[in-house]
Amino acid sequence: MEIRPYQSRDEASVVALWNACGLIRPWNNPHRDIERKLTEQPELFLVGTEAGRVMATAMVGFDGHRGWVYYLAVDPAFRGQSHGKALMREAERLLIERGCPKINLLVRNTNTQVIAFYESLGYAQDEAVSLGRRLIPDLPAQAG
Numbered sequence: 001m002e003i004r005p006y007q008s009r010d011e012a013s014v015v016a017l018w019n020a021c022g023l024i025r026p027w028n029n030p031h032r033d034i035e036r037k038l039t040e041q042p043e044l045f046l047v048g049t050e051a052g053r054v055m056a057t058a059m060v061g062f063d064g065h066r067g068w069v070y071y072l073a074v075d076p077a078f079r080g081q082s083h084g085k086a087l088m089r090e091a092e093r094l095l096i097e098r099g100c101p102k103i104n105l106l107v108r109n110t111n112t113q114v115i116a117f118y119e120s121l122g123y124a125q126d127e128a129v130s131l132g133r134r135l136i137p138d139l140p141a142q143a144g
């Protein structure tokens with residue numbers, strides 16, 4: 001797998017990958033999520049390719065205090081080959097390079113089986129509860 005920053009021509013393949021990986025929720029518009037990421041640290045929006053084809057992603061950011069990873073995805077046909085691990089290690093390298101002391105990430109409570117993956121990479125559950133408040137509804141009828 002080659003890891004490089006997202007390019008605009010990747011949009012359709014990235015959204016198809018997220019759909020195939022079950023990462024899209026009705027209240028999140030993936031096209032808007034991509035558009036917004038391109039306004040902040042676009043170089044930290046990573047795609048993994050095999051033979052030029054997008055088969056993995058990680059949307060990374062540093063907010064000045066913590067690093068965050070969203071949309072970690074590996075195409076089901078390419079799983080179990082350490083590509084997810086390689087993307088997370090690259091995210092860590094890029095964050096350390098920026099002086100970021102800790103990575104946080106959110107796992108949906110419907111996706112708890114992925115916790116074993118993160119634990120195998122040295123991640124541990126924090127003593128914290130995640131709260132959120134939507135500021136801009138992407139789809140007005142389904143603001144969540």
Ligand SMILES: CC(C)(COP(=O)(O)OP(=O)(O)OC[C@H]1O[C@@H](n2cnc3c(N)ncnc32)[C@H](O)[C@@H]1OP(=O)(O)O)[C@@H](O)C(=O)NCCC(=O)NCCS
Binds near residue numbers: 023081085106114
């Ligand atoms: C999570 C995901 C990115 C892992 O990708 P992957 O390329 O298959 O993972 P890797 O091959 O790099 O696995 C790394 C390690 O985690 C372990 N692991 C991977 N998936 C696991 C699982 N479901 N349960 C337990 N361990 C797992 C592997 O055994 C491996 O350990 P090893 O290095 O000792 O062999 C992939 O399953 C995925 O895209 N899932 C759907 C999207 C998703 O849930 N993303 C996370 C949102 S929070």
